Amino acid sequence: MLIFEHSKTGRNGAPQSPKQKANVDDIPASFLRKDRAALPEVSEMQAVRHYTQLSQKNFSIDTHFYPLGSCTMKYNPRACNTLAMLPGFLSRHPMAPEAQSQGFLACMYELQSMLSDVTGMAAFSLAPMAGAQGEFAGVAMIEAYHKSRGDDGRKEILVPSAAHGTNPATATMCGFSVREIPTLDNGDVDLEALKVAVGPETAGLMLTNPSTLGVFERQIETIAKVVHEAGGLLYYDGANLNAILGKIRPGDMGFDVIHSNLHKTFSTPHGGGGPGAGAVGVAERLKPFLPLPVVTKEGENYRWLTEKDLPQSIGRLSAFMGNAGVLLRAYIYMRMLGREGMVRVAEFATLNANYMMAEAKRRGFELAIPDRRASHEFIITLKNEARDLHVTAMDFAKRLLDLGYHAPTTYFPLLVPECLLIEPTETEAKEALDGFMDAMQQIREEAEADPDLVKGAPYTLPVKRLDEVRAARQLDLAWKGNEVE
């Protein structure tokens, strides 16, 4: 039932409106609304009950194991939320004077420093509001760098075939053309193809390491050398930073610019789709181009850097300063982990993934890349099950939901047929990992005995499989039912 269907004319949350009887008679009628907007008219309790009940239809980290590959669904410590929502932070206007904002600015400055240290970069800007915006900032800085040197012919961004879809989409938004570099069966970039591809047109290479195939790119130093010798820059997509946090730093691998998804590695909540934060870090030569604002410290005082300080900046990415509340949560998380905690993140995320991979192999599942160490995630391919039993990766995913597990990422990366990309994260205990592998084994047994059982899943959720074709052909994107009178 929609909230609109609880609506009755004249009902409202009276205590939530001002007592004041104000009118707008001084505004000419031509500016004023003729009909009241058709918003629901419900009591406060009805709204609370409706949205509480809706929440119960969601899987989440707080309720379920959620091994969604490439998304790093780790526990979001509650302290991060509680402390970021202290009134002193929530009631701060974004343009309040710096002198009255020193506590907040101190947190942001220290967050920049910690991110620089843990990634091996020279400086950070916290401006980007999501990973994709971080990518945008990174690629725009690459463009600005080449232009500042009068090197105008670099029109192409190289992207491995295993890359996230955002990489080519970002390069296009920044005005570049995109060239894909093939990936070898062992998960490494095809170095020979890369050597052929680079040249005076190359602006840069965007790389995720470990890659979306869940393995570490072993030739990274050679790749960096090839790209740099061609005059290009190297971009690090931080989607998989959790795998190497504190163990090896992108700056030490030769990357010139990176974005970090704070809502993955640094445990800010995903919120059913956001908000995230995609802080960008740069090597020394890209510092002048950082997006604004950036916090600096002068003596004991903190202040924002503006266009006057960084005239070559690629500019602003938001009305104010990005997703401040998300940044505070990441800051609190990093301070709680501390320097030893950071390294443990990578170690235990990797331990969990390799353990699950070993268990998957032992239980007879086919691994996409069987002979290598997993990073923080690994891939099962169900192509044999699809061929022999006509039960697909999607069917496995839906049946997992019935058994109380959120499905792994399905059909990504596109290079592996019928794949499940599984990322357990460091915060899951061994019994959750074992339980998930038991469920996978159970589903395969079900698929062998009664494939239709698996193909019809899920059975225990609020809805069965939904008709996506109908949704796209007969677009119903907003409630236009009985107008609220």
Add this chain to the structure above:
Amino acid sequence: MPFIPHTEQEIAEMLQAIGADDISALFEEIPSHLLANELTGVPEGMTEMEISRLMHARAAQHPQSVCFLGAGAYEHHIPAAVWEITTRGEYYSAYTPYQAEASQGTLQLVYEFQSMMTALTGMDVSNASMYDGATALAEAVLMAVRGNRKSKSRKILMPTTVHPTYRKTTRTIVQGQHIELCEVDYDPATGVTSLEAFKEKAGDDITAIVIQQPNFFGNLEAVDEITDWAHENNILVIAVANPLSLAILEAPGNWGSAGVDIACGDGQPLGAPMSAGGPYYGYLCCTQTLVRQMPGRIVGRTLDQDDKEGFVLTLQAREQHIRRSKATSNICTNQGLVVTASTIHMSILGASGLEKAAAACHANTMALVKQLSQIEGVDCAFESNYFHEAVLKINKPAVEVLVALAEKNILGGYDLSEAYPELGSAILVCATEMRTDEEISAYANALAEVCA
């Protein structure tokens, strides 16, 4: 170990299953000379007690000032229930709803949000949100360029009465795509953009125009005649509107005879605390004709195998994970949790509650302007109708006045002298429904002292 549940015995069992001697063996594919040394720039870890003490101390460094500052972020009352429900783990810690059957809560909520935004704006379609108002405008410009096939110029008319940082952000985001953003000046007497000013800059072929209502100065633009003129000339119209103002002001979908093509803005006034600048969200609505040019996620209602109603992400073929380099935008993560809060906020207040809040904002700002403009050396800058912000000219440098007021714990407004030097010393003031008569009088007294 913080947030890691493993016991020594489990670690040993897991390593044995893997066939590795120790955890460091799992990193053997990384060239050993590249392994990091100890992180020196990250302090030792803290317990929850310690970090709690630190964050309380940091928060306490911000004095609780009385806020007459707006300029795109506003202090409004948010019902206690809004964030209580929003921060339930099921909303807070869920991912983007890729598995629809296990995400019906978030999906239905977004569908309801889309419905509320189309109702408020009078448009056909809303997406599930953009990052903020500024990026929503940038994406609206990109949409218009894709959507106006009759125009070849890729030229956009952008009045200077549009929020200054929205204009900057738009420039940053569209600069790689050969789009010309052409500024249109406002009338210095009225603080609004005349139709003649648009016509002067128009030339032969314009792709789209932007109109902010109320504009950055708080003033009401002549949106009907501008919209009609644009459409007569095959120009698309992008509205930027404070969504709270739409409780009383005409919906962009009804501007002129046909309504605008795209409406966008910042959702912050609908349930997001000021929170030092974010997270807020951008809303983005459009006509049915432009739906496939829409960036970002969209939720649709459909049926399941038993013909039961349910909700899914739809029109995904526009998006980066399918279209890659040909996607409408690179956006994937949006501002879902803030949208959750906003949907609950709109439900609890309803249209009548929003209307009361908007009317109270207007009345309080009128009262504020009346009192402040009686002070010697303080004058209204423009003769115009306004919603809940207004520009005042001051006989002393604005920066000094605002610092002096801040010392009295009054955030007196936004200093316009940098973005609009032609105004001289001027500030933009705002009094939302949160301001009391006493606070307004106290501001007037303080300003009188400072200006004396």
Add this chain to the structure above:
Amino acid sequence: MSDVPSELRYTASHEWIRDEGDGTVTIGITDHAQELLGDLVFVELPEVGADLTAGDACCVVESVKAASDVYAPLTGEVLEVNEMLAESPEIINDSAFDDGWLFKMQLSAEVELEELMDADEYEKEIED
């Protein structure tokens, strides 16, 4: 197994071309292509009067999980588009070679037609 009518010409990117014998051709996507895409939900057609060069991306066919460009197989001007597809893209799923045609073109050089694949060649192509 998809059906590959012998009277049509084909491209490696799965367009079919019917020579109408009067300097015009009709173009669509093959049955094999619609099978790969699955249920189609949207078709974006070229504008009538548009001048296309062989190889231009001129149409988009969308299913729920994929979107695919259709390339102009030949050079010429768009004469007519299949308006039915705007409301009912599923026609392509039901009748790729017939009712599901996409657009008609006036060719600027008929010689190009000879360079396209015939049915045997296309069948070999999709076997690989």
